[in-house]
Amino acid sequence: MVQKAPRKSAAKTTHHVSAQVIKDLHERMVRIRLFETEAGKLMEAGKLPGFLHLYVGQEAVAAGVMAALRDDDQITSTHRGHGHAVAKGVGFREMYSELYGRVTGACLGRGGSMHINDLTRGMLGANGIVGAGVPIAVGAAFAARYKGEDNIAVTFFGDGATNIGAWHEGANMAAILDLPVVFVCENNGYAEFTPQSAHMLITDVADRAAAYGMPSVIVDGMDAVAVHRAATEAVERARSGAGPMMIEAKTYRFFDHQGVKGLRHPYRSDEEVAEWKSRDPIGLIETRAVADGTATRAELDEVWQRTRDEIAEAIAYAESSPLPDPADMLLNVYSG
Amino acid sequence: MTLTTEAPAGVPVAAARRLSYVKAFNEGLAQAMREDENVFVAGEDVAGYGGVFRMFDNLLDEFGPRRMIDTPISEAALVGLGVGAAARGLRPVVDLMFMDFIGVCLDQIVNQAAKMKYMFGGGLSVPLTITTASGAGLGAAAQHSQSLEAWLAHVPGLKVVMPSDAYTAKGLTVSAIRDDNPVVVMLNKVLLGSTSEVPEEIYGIPLGQAHTARQGSDVTVIALGRMVGEALAAADELAAEGVEIEVIDPRTVQPLDTETMFASVRRTNRVLVVHEAVTFGGLGAEIAAQIQDVVFDYLDAPVLRIGAPFSPVPFSPVLEKAYVPDRARIAQGCRRLLERS
Ligand SMILES: Cc1ncc(C[n+]2csc(CCOP(=O)(O)OP(=O)(O)O)c2C)c(N)n1
Numbered sequence: 001m002v003q004k005a006p007r008k009s010a011a012k013t014t015h016h017v018s019a020q021v022i023k024d025l026h027e028r029m030v031r032i033r034l035f036e037t038e039a040g041k042l043m044e045a046g047k048l049p050g051f052l053h054l055y056v057g058q059e060a061v062a063a064g065v066m067a068a069l070r071d072d073d074q075i076t077s078t079h080r081g082h083g084h085a086v087a088k089g090v091g092f093r094e095m096y097s098e099l100y101g102r103v104t105g106a107c108l109g110r111g112g113s114m115h116i117n118d119l120t121r122g123m124l125g126a127n128g129i130v131g132a133g134v135p136i137a138v139g140a141a142f143a144a145r146y147k148g149e150d151n152i153a154v155t156f157f158g159d160g161a162t163n164i165g166a167w168h169e170g171a172n173m174a175a176i177l178d179l180p181v182v183f184v185c186e187n188n189g190y191a192e193f194t195p196q197s198a199h200m201l202i203t204d205v206a207d208r209a210a211a212y213g214m215p216s217v218i219v220d221g222m223d224a225v226a227v228h229r230a231a232t233e234a235v236e237r238a239r240s241g242a243g244p245m246m247i248e249a250k251t252y253r254f255f256d257h258q259g260v261k262g263l264r265h266p267y268r269s270d271e272e273v274a275e276w277k278s279r280d281p282i283g284l285i286e287t288r289a290v291a292d293g294t295a296t297r298a299e300l301d302e303v304w305q306r307t308r309d310e311i312a313e314a315i316a317y318a319e320s321s322p323l324p325d326p327a328d329m330l331l332n333v334y335s336g
Numbered sequence: 337m338t339l340t341t342e343a344p345a346g347v348p349v350a351a352a353r354r355l356s357y358v359k360a361f362n363e364g365l366a367q368a369m370r371e372d373e374n375v376f377v378a379g380e381d382v383a384g385y386g387g388v389f390r391m392f393d394n395l396l397d398e399f400g401p402r403r404m405i406d407t408p409i410s411e412a413a414l415v416g417l418g419v420g421a422a423a424r425g426l427r428p429v430v431d432l433m434f435m436d437f438i439g440v441c442l443d444q445i446v447n448q449a450a451k452m453k454y455m456f457g458g459g460l461s462v463p464l465t466i467t468t469a470s471g472a473g474l475g476a477a478a479q480h481s482q483s484l485e486a487w488l489a490h491v492p493g494l495k496v497v498m499p500s501d502a503y504t505a506k507g508l509t510v511s512a513i514r515d516d517n518p519v520v521v522m523l524n525k526v527l528l529g530s531t532s533e534v535p536e537e538i539y540g541i542p543l544g545q546a547h548t549a550r551q552g553s554d555v556t557v558i559a560l561g562r563m564v565g566e567a568l569a570a571a572d573e574l575a576a577e578g579v580e581i582e583v584i585d586p587r588t589v590q591p592l593d594t595e596t597m598f599a600s601v602r603r604t605n606r607v608l609v610v611h612e613a614v615t616f617g618g619l620g621a622e623i624a625a626q627i628q629d630v631v632f633d634y635l636d637a638p639v640l641r642i643g644a645p646f647s648p649v650p651f652s653p654v655l656e657k658a659y660v661p662d663r664a665r666i667a668q669g670c671r672r673l674l675e676r677s
Binding site for chain 2: 049050051098101102103107109110111112113114115127128129130131160161163164165166191192193194198199200267323324326329330333
């Protein structure tokens with residue numbers, strides 16, 4: 001049930017979610033969580049160059065949306081893009097190798113954490129420029145319709161990004177051209193260290209969709225099933241030619257804006273962080289899955305263990321991979 | 337790294353005190369704010385957080401939220417806010433965090449701030465200061481590492497300064513704020529923690545005046561921003577080989593003090609220009625062209641340029657290191673120049 005924005009209530013969509021989907025959501029979230037926590041440890045150990053914007057806490061959003069997509073659906077991501085990439089199916093080996101700056105990385109060591117992409121999986125890249133992915137997703141959606149293909153595009157962005165001109169221009173363009181694109185706001189309450197209340201006067205970012213005639217829905221971003229239901233509806237809608245829609249997922253990042261901790265200023269309270277952590281999206285889905293008999297504890301543990309093994313292998317692969325050769329400095333500046 | 341702290345005439349130099357580049361910037365900004373009520377600072381996370389590079393530490397405590405303003409992530413509106421406020425007599429300092437983000441607000445900088453006085457027939461001035469961090473070396477990759485001074489220096493109406501050490505970070509910032517034109521202050525990320533001697537009192541370094549950071553008779557090295565330190569290190573290395581390098585720090589790249597460069601070329605007869613930015617279309621091309629226009633007859637060898645290859649800044653540290661010019665490449669360039677008769 002899609003409503004015209006503004007919309008203040010949580011989404012109550014009625015899609016049935018099968019046990020298979022619950023397990024799928026769980027596995028995607030565990031993969032993100034472990035990828036991220038291990039990357040954080042590597043960063044703290046001084047093994048990774050550059051910046052690392054961790055996604056931990058927001059897993060339900062990437063998992064919920066990506067489980068509603070096909071491989072040929074396109075996404076654009078943000079500076080906090082690992083979760084989107086993992087959930088879209090980008091391999092651990094390419095991702096860790098990229099974080100290490102190895103030539104086996106997703107960007108051949110040229111891009112690093114903020115530029116991970118995988119075109120075979122419709123992952124049009126993380127992005128270092130806030131808001132820049134939004135018009136690009138609109139363009140990808142345009143291409144799909146132009147070519148008569150039925151894939152759609154999803155653009156992920158934070159609450160902070162909706163203050164950027166490119167976001168507004170992209171939203172209006174998508175609406176006026178009636179393109180198959182889904183806008184997913186991961187509202188974690190902060191832009192870097194600035195709380196939402198200090199960078200916009202509205203409570204729900206979804207209200208912004210209304211300005212462009214785009215319907216919207218607000219969901220609990222810690223609940224992967226709720227996100228998945230909303231995403232399924234938005235994706236079906238877009239695929240059927242009914243135009244763009246926005247999902248606002250209220251969520252939280254557990255680590256610092258960049259890196260793991262190093263909070264030089266207490267821009268958010270310990271109580272606030274603890275409260276959100278008590279609603280850990282993976283904990284929520286596991287409790288529910290065990291309670292309703294969807295999965296046993298042993299089955300869930302098996303997912304963690306299997307993923308841990310895969311990650312250990314991928315890190316070893318990255319560490320033993322060759323570095324790029326400076327002689328190839330100009331590689332890919334142009335094509336052809 | 338030995339960096340000179342010699343002050344231009346008229347600038348008082350108090351007892352030696354070393355300060356980091358970022359603290360020197362902060363001190364200059366704070367003093368300029370004390371000096372002029374009309375100076376205020378706006379930017380993302382500049383007030384409550386003190387800036388992601390600690391550039392604005394403690395300023396909120398002293399100046400309060402009227403003069404230290406945290407803005408949304410809205411760079412076009414941020415620079416526009418500065419242009420409008422400047423047009424109405426304030427002296428805004430707006431911060432763009434990473435220089436790469438100017439792509440988002442280039443219209444406000446290039447078409448509005450830079451041209452307003454000219455287009456309006458001189459009726460107003462735009463005393464806007466834009467601060468930002470440029471440069472590679474932190475593994476920050478292609479969208480967070482650029483040196484885009486050539487883009488800005490090409491635009492009539494803008495001034496662009498590139499502090500090469502703590503002393504110039506403070507003095508150029510103060511002058512930028514006091515200047516009645518839009519001035520972009522390009523701080524270098526790798527230099528933030530580097531220290532040099534910095535006077536405690538407020539001082540401005542004249543915009544458009546180059547500084548001879550080291551005197552020498554054999555080769556003139558004109559170095560921008562972080563490359564000044566690299567050139568001085570190369571000069572130490574070459575001195576051991578009996579070669580005397582003159583190092584010129586333009587400090588301001590727009591307007592550019594070519595007279596100091598010409599005078600140096602007349603003495604040394606050989607020139608190397610080095611910058612972190614991509615060589616193609618970089619300021620090295622402009623400087624080389626002006627030198628050959630005016631002092632061609634004094635040259636014993638063609639002007640040599642060293643800059644980055646024609647590629648976005650790579651992420652992998654092994655590539656990034658090869659990408660950015662360093663003291664070894666500068667020394668090698670000087671040797672090459674000397675080999676030519
Ligand atoms: C155009 C631009 N301005 C500023 C930045 C610096 N920056 C990186 S992330 C960020 C905050 C983004 O907030 P939000 O969109 O809410 O995403 P979140 O970090 O919360 O996931 C900022 C200001 C940038 N990368 N690009």
